[in-house]
Amino acid sequence: MSTESAAGGDPAPAVELSGITKRFPGVVANSDVDITVRAGTVHALVGENGAGKSTLMKILYGMQRPDDGTIAVAGEPVSFASPADAIRAGIGMVHQHFMLADNLTVLENVVLGSEPRAGVRLDFAAARARVREISDAYGLGVEPDRLVDDLGVGERQRVEILKVLYRGARTLILDEPTAVLVPQEVDELFGNLRDLKAEGLTILFISHKLDEVLAVADDITVMRRGTTVASVSPREVTARKLAELMVGSALPVPELRESTVTDRPVLAASGLTVTSADGRKVLDDVSFTIHAGEVLGIAGVEGNGQAELVEALMGIRVPSAGSVHLAGADITRLSTKRRREAGMGYIPEDRHRQGVLLEASLWENRVLGHQTRKPNARGPLLDRRGAKADTQRIVEQYDVRTPGIDVHAAALSGGNQQKLIVGREMSGNPVVLIAAHPTRGVDVGAQAAIWEHIRRARAERLAVLLISADLDELIGMSDTLAVILRGRLVADHDPSTVTPEQLGSAMTGAGRES
Amino acid sequence: MGRFSVRSVLLGLVAPVGALVFAALVCALILALTGNPPLDTVDAMATAAQRPRTLVNSLNSATQYYLAAVAVAIGFKMKLFNIGVDGQYRLAAMLSAALAGAAFMDGVPPFLRVAMTIVAAMLVGAAWSGLAALLKVTRGVSEVISTIMLNAIATYLVSYLLNPARLAENVPGSNNIGTRPITEGGQVPGIDYPGSTSKIFGLVFLAVLVGVVYWFVLSRTRFGFELKATGLSESAAVASGVSVQKMVVWSMLLSGAVAGLVGMPQLLGSSHSYSLDFPPGLGFIGIAVALLGRNHPVGMAVAALLWGFLDNAANALDVSGVPREIVLIMQGVIVLSVVVAYELVRRYRVRAEQRDVGRALGRTKTLEEVSA
Incomplete structure (x- = not known):
């Protein structure tokens, strides 16, 4: 569905990274990375641990500056000095490790750092209404007044997503969002992602779990050793093929040969x-x-x-x-x-x-x-x-x-x-x-x-x-x-x-x- | 490998030297602003430095500062802040002075008598710091808080005991009161230095010995390894089988024992009695010296000498009309800027090393593999 609509209007890509290079001490650098994320799609970025995905996302989110290359958001070239700049440009990030205060409510966590003011007073009523509105619009099912401490992992993740949406993000970066979830929660998350997409948001989904990527992504970019090696459509590839693109060779399989178990x-x-x-x-x-x-x-x-x-x-x-x-x-x-x-x-x-x-x-x-x-x-x-x-x-x-x-x-x-x-x-x-x-x-x-x-x-x-x-x-x-x-x-x-x-x-x- | 070590020596020097230069500039600025020509001050200090008496006094001060710094550094090495060196050494000096001066000690052979005095001081120092260790491991009380409070208690305890009704007597011909003077057999003779009436403390060798033992224990023994490991990462130390509680107790006891030595060179070498005018505040100077010397046995020695010289040069400044407080300003600026400088150098070092590793492993080769 999204493919057709995107092709029809042919709008500027939500995010376009070209020629991004980052020499980063000690670990794999980003070298000449090119990614085009179409607006209103779920775009998966896959690669092994250490392939440079996180570095790239940190660059896109303004946490690090590239040594070379350009970033364009909705067709406009941008330069981010800090995450605040990225947020202003409508890019939000949901980190792998949640950054929530357990002893605050959902609402307090969401507004933390961008508190709504009425004069000098905090206007919680307005904020609560807006949190409800966002939650309903994207089907997140988040209750603003519950204590974060009482929430499960999946719910906490939705609070993180809501936090980003509350700040006006139109493009969401999700860094290995399924790492902490069990399969059933993963299905729920994917339902949420489809809702977000249907509302016109763009999602950059970082993962190395191929089945998940194939299930949810509209486009897939593969990274290996710091650079982008392929851009594929999920319809054209199998998990096996993707894996081979990621590692550059056949996958090693963990297996034991004959049993060595003794009775001692x-x-x-x-x-x-x-x-x-x-x-x-x-x-x-x-x-x-x-x-x-x-x-x-x-x-x-x-x-x-x-x-x-x-x-x-x-x-x-x-x-x-x-x-x-x-x-x-x-x-x-x-x-x-x-x-x-x-x-x-x-x-x-x-x-x-x-x-x-x-x-x-x-x-x-x-x-x-x-x-x-x-x-x-x-x-x-x-x-x-x-x-x-x-x-x-x-x-x-x-x-x-x-x-x-x-x-x-x-x-x-x-x-x-x-x-x-x-x-x-x-x-x-x-x-x-x-x-x-x-x-x-x-x-x-x-x-x-x-x-x-x-x-x-x-x-x-x-x-x-x-x-x-x-x-x-x-x-x-x-x-x-x-x-x-x-x-x-x-x-x-x-x-x-x-x-x-x-x-x-x-x-x-x-x-x-x- | 050699590249790493040459650079690490250079980097080690950058921070303290940079801090010194910065402090000197700040002081020059302040001098100029207050109408004292900076060059005259340098001149006055240089003249002072040539006087044998200043040198001897500087070395004597440095001996005490060094011992205090080692006491502090033992704690610092495992991120334990023994702020109580001050109280520990004063209490230790007072009680061991009372012991050494007691009448029954006159019959004890000199070597044994000095050894007993020193051991008593170490035991008192260790006992006083041991209280803080006990509070920390049993009740979780921060050693910073407890040692500061123990300093205050030590002050009152010393003034309670330093009373003619208890351990002290009036010093003849003055309003001073002190413990009974240690007779000659219990003293440590000083070393003559040509051109100076004051003598070098005989216990300067004790400070050297403490420095050598400190170096050996830290870098060559299992105990030292566990101490450092606890300081670098308590969680990793625990997972590696280090009992952090035991390390807290041992390092506090050792720190207190060395703190007990701080007053010894002065007590046995020059004043021979603990009286109201016994030098206070050495424990806090020890903190500054340990910071400046980076807890390193040689670094702290250099820092102690510098501190000792600055203190004694202050007297000379007074004579030449420059306010001696400029030395305090200089010392303060040195400590503040050296802390900042060390952190900057540490960050630079981590980055530089990562870069080196990256280079040595041939990043470019990896990228060729990609394109291949």
Whole structure:
């Protein structure tokens, strides 16, 4: 429908980026990027993590200035010094991570920063009317007076969209909007996007989930290594073809070969319960056993207790009930240091928060978490030479792209930091690896390499707890699959037969019967 | 690799030198505006610098400042702000002076007596800072607040104890009161310097030793690594098996123990008694010196010497008619501008390093791969 109307009037494109180049330290630059977004369409921008999508969108939203190239909005050339300029030009951005104040109402969040005034007083009545009006016009179903704290993820996202519309945006940038949603919420979002489009708005949709892109987009632009490699119509391509455009070659597939599962239990949790500060059970009576050579995958929507489970296993968080056993010994009361010394490796979910010291050298980061063990320490002293030599080994074996081991971790791209962490946690013959999103934010090559390292360690009888948002990775890499929902393990699945859709339903609690 | 280190040395110098130059310019401007020719002031300071007495006094001041700076830096390294060095050293100096001067100490062999005095001072300092550590790990009280309050309590405690009815006696021939003077066996002899009546504190070597130990512990031991890691990212340290609570307690105790040393060179080398005129405020100077010296063992030594010289040159300025307060202005501007300068340099360094990494990895090659 939109194609016809656009072709009929042939209006100026909503956004036209041409020849955008951005030399950005440390990560992939944007190089000669050309994108034309027709008005009144959903335009998808796809590419691997690190392909330069986010940089490009930051340029379009005025958060960064291009070194070269031009931006035109509705045919007019523009130059943005800040997001405020972009907003004035009618461009709004919905960030992947919501920027909402939990303890304010929807209305307060929406008007925050552009409060309607009547004299010196805030005119909430007028604002409320306008929020209702926008919500009804685009079918967002947002209640202005509810507390954001009480809203679900999907509703919060609609508040973010409303916030942008309230500021008069005609072009919306959505940065990986489905990353935090379960499949059912994704369908709702797509319904909203179609409504917005029907009202003449333009949507730039950033994603790397191809099925979603094919379902919702009118045009697709593919980015790879910082530049645009193809502009296609969803009718002309398949998901497979798109994927190949994105990676430039055939996709690696996460899969385990023959089973290496033994009957020797390595890590066992029983009745593990974690209570939050306000008395809520964020982890509720979780029990499982991982055997030597087994990968246990945990599927779940983020925020359903995965972080608490991992921290309770590592001794970072004290469980209120239950026990953890490592190779038969009770480690429930053991400190994190003792657990690590006993052979527990840990790849944290948020590498900047828990995985690396950004302002320390790579070799110091190698020592981190292994500061009491060879080759990093001799008694109470640090073995600098040993640590440096071993860092060099990790850099080579794990293909960490760096000019040396004395640079700060902050200088490396996220993927290379992750490779260093994986290499570190695989060092010293761990017996258990707790891996939370081990391939998040790394490129395809590194992803395949990390999978291979985990596979090899599994063949050598490593027990792995794998938590991931990537369902293909979970299904492909796990020997056993469990689903976590609101802090409980609710279902077990056989990874050889389960489909991502079935997992997705189980993750929301909808597919309990299946 | 060499490129990185040469640059990092240069970058390390840019901020403090830049801050000094900036401070000098500000002071010149203020001098000119208030009708004092800046060049005469420089001249007066240069003359002062040539006097042996100024040099000796500067070195002696620097010795105390350095110890205070190391005490502060131990906390700074893990983002712990021990503002209480001031109270810790005054209480420590007072109590250890009372111990060292006590009559029963006269029979103790000199070396043991000095060692006992120093250990007592370290224990008192550690105990006082330990209170703040305890409050922090058990009740979550910010160490900034508690150490500031403990400073005030220390002040009152010292004036309560420094009373002829308790640990003090009247100093003959004056209105001053102080602890019983330490007899010769408990003193640390000074070092003569030609042309100066004042002597160099014998405990200047203690300051050097503390600096060496500080460097060794921080860069060569597991404890130092965990301390730094906690300072750089508490969450990453916790995930790596560092017990942050334990680190808080240990670093506060160590900081307090070093703080206890601050008053020792003066007490054992020159005043031999803790009296009303014992130098106050050294703890706060330590904060400034640690900031200027970037918590680095050598950097702080240079900063302490500079601070000591500025303080002692102030006396010379008075004589030549320039208001001595100009030195305070200079010190203030140095601290403020050095904090800004360090942050600017830090940002530049991060960007420069990322650029280097990008260059070394051949961005252009990646783009060729794309077009291929």
